[in-house]
Amino acid sequence: MGTTLKDVAVLAGVSRSAVSRTFTDGASVSDRTRRKVMEAADALGYRPSIFASSLTTRRTRLIGLVSDNFKNPIFLEVFDQFTRAIQAAGYRPLLVNLGEADLGSDPLEMLQSYSVEGIVIASSTLPPEMVLSFAQSQIPTVHTFGRYSQAPQVDTLAVNNEGCGGLAAKALLARGYKRIGFLGGPESATSTQDRQAGFKQAALAEEGVEISTSYASAYSFEAGRAEMKRLIAGAAPLAQGYFCGDDVLSVGAISALKEAGLSVPDDVGIIGFNDMAMASWQNIALTTVHQPLE
Amino acid sequence: MGTTLKDVAVLAGVSRSAVSRTFTDGASVSDRTRRKVMEAADALGYRPSIFASSLTTRRTRLIGLVSDNFKNPIFLEVFDQFTRAIQAAGYRPLLVNLGEADLGSDPLEMLQSYSVEGIVIASSTLPPEMVLSFAQSQIPTVHTFGRYSQAPQVDTLAVNNEGCGGLAAKALLARGYKRIGFLGGPESATSTQDRQAGFKQAALAEEGVEISTSYASAYSFEAGRAEMKRLIAGAAPLAQGYFCGDDVLSVGAISALKEAGLSVPDDVGIIGFNDMAMASWQNIALTTVHQPLE
DNA sequence: CTAGCGGTTGGAACCGGTTGCAATTTCCCG
DNA sequence: CGGGAAATTGCAACCGGTTCCAACCGCTAG
Numbered sequence: 115m116g117t118t119l120k121d122v123a124v125l126a127g128v129s130r131s132a133v134s135r136t137f138t139d140g141a142s143v144s145d146r147t148r149r150k151v152m153e154a155a156d157a158l159g160y161r162p163s164i165f166a167s168s169l170t171t172r173r174t175r176l177i178g179l180v181s182d183n184f185k186n187p188i189f190l191e192v193f194d195q196f197t198r199a200i201q202a203a204g205y206r207p208l209l210v211n212l213g214e215a216d217l218g219s220d221p222l223e224m225l226q227s228y229s230v231e232g233i234v235i236a237s238s239t240l241p242p243e244m245v246l247s248f249a250q251s252q253i254p255t256v257h258t259f260g261r262y263s264q265a266p267q268v269d270t271l272a273v274n275n276e277g278c279g280g281l282a283a284k285a286l287l288a289r290g291y292k293r294i295g296f297l298g299g300p301e302s303a304t305s306t307q308d309r310q311a312g313f314k315q316a317a318l319a320e321e322g323v324e325i326s327t328s329y330a331s332a333y334s335f336e337a338g339r340a341e342m343k344r345l346i347a348g349a350a351p352l353a354q355g356y357f358c359g360d361d362v363l364s365v366g367a368i369s370a371l372k373e374a375g376l377s378v379p380d381d382v383g384i385i386g387f388n389d390m391a392m393a394s395w396q397n398i399a400l401t402t403v404h405q406p407l408e
Numbered sequence: 409m410g411t412t413l414k415d416v417a418v419l420a421g422v423s424r425s426a427v428s429r430t431f432t433d434g435a436s437v438s439d440r441t442r443r444k445v446m447e448a449a450d451a452l453g454y455r456p457s458i459f460a461s462s463l464t465t466r467r468t469r470l471i472g473l474v475s476d477n478f479k480n481p482i483f484l485e486v487f488d489q490f491t492r493a494i495q496a497a498g499y500r501p502l503l504v505n506l507g508e509a510d511l512g513s514d515p516l517e518m519l520q521s522y523s524v525e526g527i528v529i530a531s532s533t534l535p536p537e538m539v540l541s542f543a544q545s546q547i548p549t550v551h552t553f554g555r556y557s558q559a560p561q562v563d564t565l566a567v568n569n570e571g572c573g574g575l576a577a578k579a580l581l582a583r584g585y586k587r588i589g590f591l592g593g594p595e596s597a598t599s600t601q602d603r604q605a606g607f608k609q610a611a612l613a614e615e616g617v618e619i620s621t622s623y624a625s626a627y628s629f630e631a632g633r634a635e636m637k638r639l640i641a642g643a644a645p646l647a648q649g650y651f652c653g654d655d656v657l658s659v660g661a662i663s664a665l666k667e668a669g670l671s672v673p674d675d676v677g678i679i680g681f682n683d684m685a686m687a688s689w690q691n692i693a694l695t696t697v698h699q700p701l702e
Numbered sequence: 703c704t705a706g707c708g709g710t711t712g713g714a715a716c717c718g719g720t721t722g723c724a725a726t727t728t729c730c731c732g
Numbered sequence: 733c734g735g736g737a738a739a740t741t742g743c744a745a746c747c748g749g750t751t752c753c754a755a756c757c758g759c760t761a762g
Contacts (some may be wrong), residue, residue, distance in 0.1 A: 116546070118748055129712045134750055141751095144710060161520045165459035165468070166748035169717040174459070179503070184488035185685070187481045194478035197505035206522065209473070209503045211491035226455040228500065252410070335689055369690035391479070395629055396663035397692065412718055423742045428720055435721095436740060438728090460718035463747040703762105710757070717750080727740065732733105 117158040126154035137162050168229060177205045178225040178233040180248075182212035182240055186333055186362050188390040188407075192236050192258075195407055205231070212240070222248055234258060238272075238305035239333070261304040275305050278403050279312025282357035282385045285401075287320055289383060295326040295353035297341060297367060299333040299360055306359050309387070313357055326353055330363055338366025346374050355383030361390045361402055368400075411452040420448035431456050462523060471499045472519040472527040474542075476506035476534055480627055480656050482684040482701075486530050486552075489701055499525070506534070516542055528552060532566075532599035533627070555598040569599050572697050573606025576651035576679045579695075581614055583677060589620040589647035591635060591661060593627040593654055600653050603681070607651055620647055624657055632660025640668045649677030655684045655696055662694075 123130045128147055135141035136151040143151075154160075168174045177200050183189045193209075200207045208230055210221050217224065225233060233248055238259040249255045249268040260270040279296075286294045296313045298306040310327060317325045328345060330337035338358060345352060358364040364386035368378050378384050379401075386393060386402035393400040417424045422441055429435035430445040437445075448454075462468045471494050477483045487503075494501045502524060504515055511518065519527060527542055532553040543549045543562040554564040573590075580588045590607045592600040604621060611619045622639060624631035632652060639646060652658040658680035662672050672678050673695075680687060680696035687694040 120748080130749080131712060131751080132710090134748095135711090138750075142710060147710080161517055163523060163748055164521045165462055165523060166717090167750070168459055169463075169719085169748080170750045172717085176502075184484060184491070187484060187686070190478060190481060190484040190487075193484075193487070193503075194505065194507070197478070197503055201505060201511050206518070207503045208470075209487075209491055209501045211488065211495060213488070217495050223455055224500070227458045229457060229459060335686070339690075365686075365689060365691060373690060392481070392629070392659075392686075395659060396633075396667060397659060414718075424719080425721080425742060426740090428718095429741090432720080438740060441740080457718060460747090461720070463718080463749090464720045466747085705760105705762085707760085708758100711755085713753090713755100715750105715752085717748105720745100720747080722745090723743090725741080725743095727738100729736105729738075731735095731737105 117160045119160075119162070121158055122151060122154045122160050125158065126150045172229075174229045174231055175205045176208050176228060176230045178210055178228075178230040178253075179207040179236065180210040180212060180221065180225075180233060181236040183237060183333070184211055184213050186360070186390075187392060188361065188388045188405075189236070191391060191407055196234060196236065212237070222251055226251065226253065232256070235260070239300060239303045241302075242304070259305065261308060273405055275308035276312030276315070278387065278405075279309035279314075279357070280316035281312075282309075282387070282403055283313045283316035285385055286355040286357065286383060287317065287323065289355065291354040291383065292322055293324045293326075293351075293353045295328070295345075295356040297338070297345075297356045297358045297363065298327070298329045299337075299363060300331060301329045303333075309357070309359055324353075326350065330359075330366075333360040333363055335362050335366040335369075338363035339370045340366075342367035342370035343374075346370060346376075352376075352382055355379075355385070357385045357387075359387055361386040361388045361393050361400060364400055364402070365398060411454045413454070413456065415452055416445060416448045416454050419452065420444045466523075468523045468525055469499045470502050470522060470524045472504055472522075472524040472547075473501040473530065474504040474506060474515065474519075474527060475530040477531060477627070478505055478507050480654070480684075481686060482655065482682045482699075483530070485685060485701055490528060490530065506531070516545055520545065520547065526550070529554070533594060533597045535596075536598070553599065555602060567699055569602035570606030570609070572681065572699075573603035573608075573651070574610035575606075576603075576681070576697055577607045577610035579679055580649040580651065580677060581611070581617065583649065585648035585677065586616055587618045587620075587645075587647045589622070589639075589650040591632070591639075591650045591652045591657065592621070592623045593631075593657060594625060595623045597627075603651070603653055618647075620644065624653075624660075627654040627657055629656050629660040629663075632657035633664045634660075636661035636664035637668075640664060640670075646670075646676055649673075649679070651679045651681075653681055655680040655682045655687050655694060658694055658696070659692060 119130055119133050123133045132147050133151050135143045136148050197207050233253055233255040235257045245257050257268045258271045260272050262272045262274045296310050298310055317323050330341040364384050371378055386400045389402045389404035393402045413424055413427050417427045426441050427445050429437045430442050491501050527547055527549040529551045539551050551562045552565045554566050556566045556568045590604050592604055611617050624635040658678050680694045683696045683698035687696045
């Protein structure tokens with residue numbers, strides 16, 4: 115704030131280049147000059163401006179961290195991991211909240227005008243076109259929690275959701291259940307679609323298994339609870355066990371079951387997804403598919 | 409990326425100033441020129457660079473959002489609220505994770521070198537000297553979840569923790585309890601100290617009330633659980649009701665109580681703090697002091 | 703003694719914008 | 733149609749840095 119390279123140069127009695135070189139490692143400066151500069155800089159409380167230097171170096175060390183999910187506790191873990199890793203690598207996260215938040219402008223253009231060096235999209239629910247538009251922007255982009263694919267259009271880091279769906283189905287079958295259900299998040303989310311596909315495939319591979327499918331309107335407690343209430347009130351009998359597409363969803367479903375006087379897991383089994391920190395809390399003790407966030 | 413103001417100027421056949429003025433509202437440009445510029449800009453996919461302009465305007469529209477708590481679900485709500493408000497006002501949050509994260513440099517110097525226009529510190533556990541050093545930096549700083557005071561050294565936005573402690577004590581007393589306990593977070597946190605003080609004062613204002621005090625090592629499930637286990641195993645009898653300094657802490661304490669075969673609230677009453685979203689989940693159904701985050 | 707070398711230094715141009723100022727256009731009115 | 737005010741425009745300097753380049757330094761080797 116206020117003190118610039120020129121001020122330091124004047125006080126130290128050297129050229130502006132010398133000051134600049136002192137703060138650029140690898141540059142050629144004599145020890146004597148460096149010392150003079152450092153003294154002057156300390157005296158003035160000088161901090162080089164990243165943005166001024168970014169003009170020529172083209173480095174802002176800024177990473178756009180984009181998400182639309184600020185409700186699900188798993189994302190606090192996600193943000194923690196990301197910000198720590200980004201910081202440890204000497205970068206800084208510019209956070210973008212896409213969830214029903216009014217951004218005032220196209221988020222991509224915004225990130226471009228901030229010259230971010232990379233973009234991380236942490237969401238399994240953003241429309242693929244939007245993700246694609248980020249990826250086509252010249253700015254290196256990684257989509258986490260996106261769709262696992264052999265030929266992805268966007269660099270993607272994600273679990274194999276189909277495989278996970280299969281895993282969950284097998285766990286329910288291993289318990290001896292013959293009527294099992296998939297209770298996913300929003301049907302438009304690729305994560306929901308893929309988990310459902312894997313679930314179905316694994317279930318149908320076995321003889322005499324009956325499956326049902328339904329979707330909650332969001333990956334949230336309320337949505338899971340509402341959907342399970344609907345199932346309970348519905349004409350069709352409940353399945354013996356459900357794979358819910360998310361831990362919070364599961365907790366919502368469980369709350370609806372308990373309220374209806376049903377015991378989990380004695381009357382109905384539930385498997386969640388993510389293994390959020392609180393899944394292991396004793397009051398919740400949720401069986402779930404672990405996602406290795408680190 | 410790549411295309412600059414000059415490129416646009418050349419293509420549009422106008423001066424660089426004209427282009428700059430087109431993108432600065434309030435500047436004097438004829439409709440004809442504006443149209444030519446816009447066409448050229450669209451054709452080239454031009455985005456003005458915030459940082460280049462910040463050099464002269466001194467505006468980065470960046471706000472440093474600093475926190476050391478990426479574990480407690482209440483902070484996801486905090487981040488959601490902050491980022492949305494910051495974005496709605498046309499600013500962008502530069503997130504800083506101070507929690508055991510290695511930042512590679514002094515966080516304040518870092519934010520200075522990014523020319524943030526303001527700093528929001530969201531933490532009740534940061535050492536006051538650190539908060540103070542932010543506030544003395546020339547950069548407008550607000551400390552949220554800090555200490556409520558008539559003469560704060562730092563601009564602070566916080567609930568009256570003493571008042572809240574009193575509120576909780578009165579709620580326990582109103583239930584008829586005569587032996588009540590305070591189970592706070594880390595003793596060094598001002599929030600813990602103030603809630604404890606308010607709790608004690610309100611409790612001692614009544615005749616024949618006995619209070620006990622203890623502290624968990626962090627505002628976390630594990631710490632709350634561990635501390636309650638210690639109390640259960642201890643020589644002293646348990647209090648009839650506890651005010652825990654945080655919701656997650658409460659859930660931890662409850663899990664320890666249940667594990668010991670005690671019922672909440674029949675054997676021991678618990679009041680939490682914050683009213684995090686999941687406090688109202690039916691499986692948790694925590695009595696708590698609401699903090700109006702919005 | 704001098705040529706040559708590697709290391710250090712300052713000057714000046716440049717990064718991508720903004721803005722004060724003077725010159726030029728446009729517009730309005732008599 | 734002329735004149736003056738208002739609106740528009742381009743030039744050039746500047747924001748806070750970096751970097752190319754040429755000049756310079758102290759030394760060593762021939």
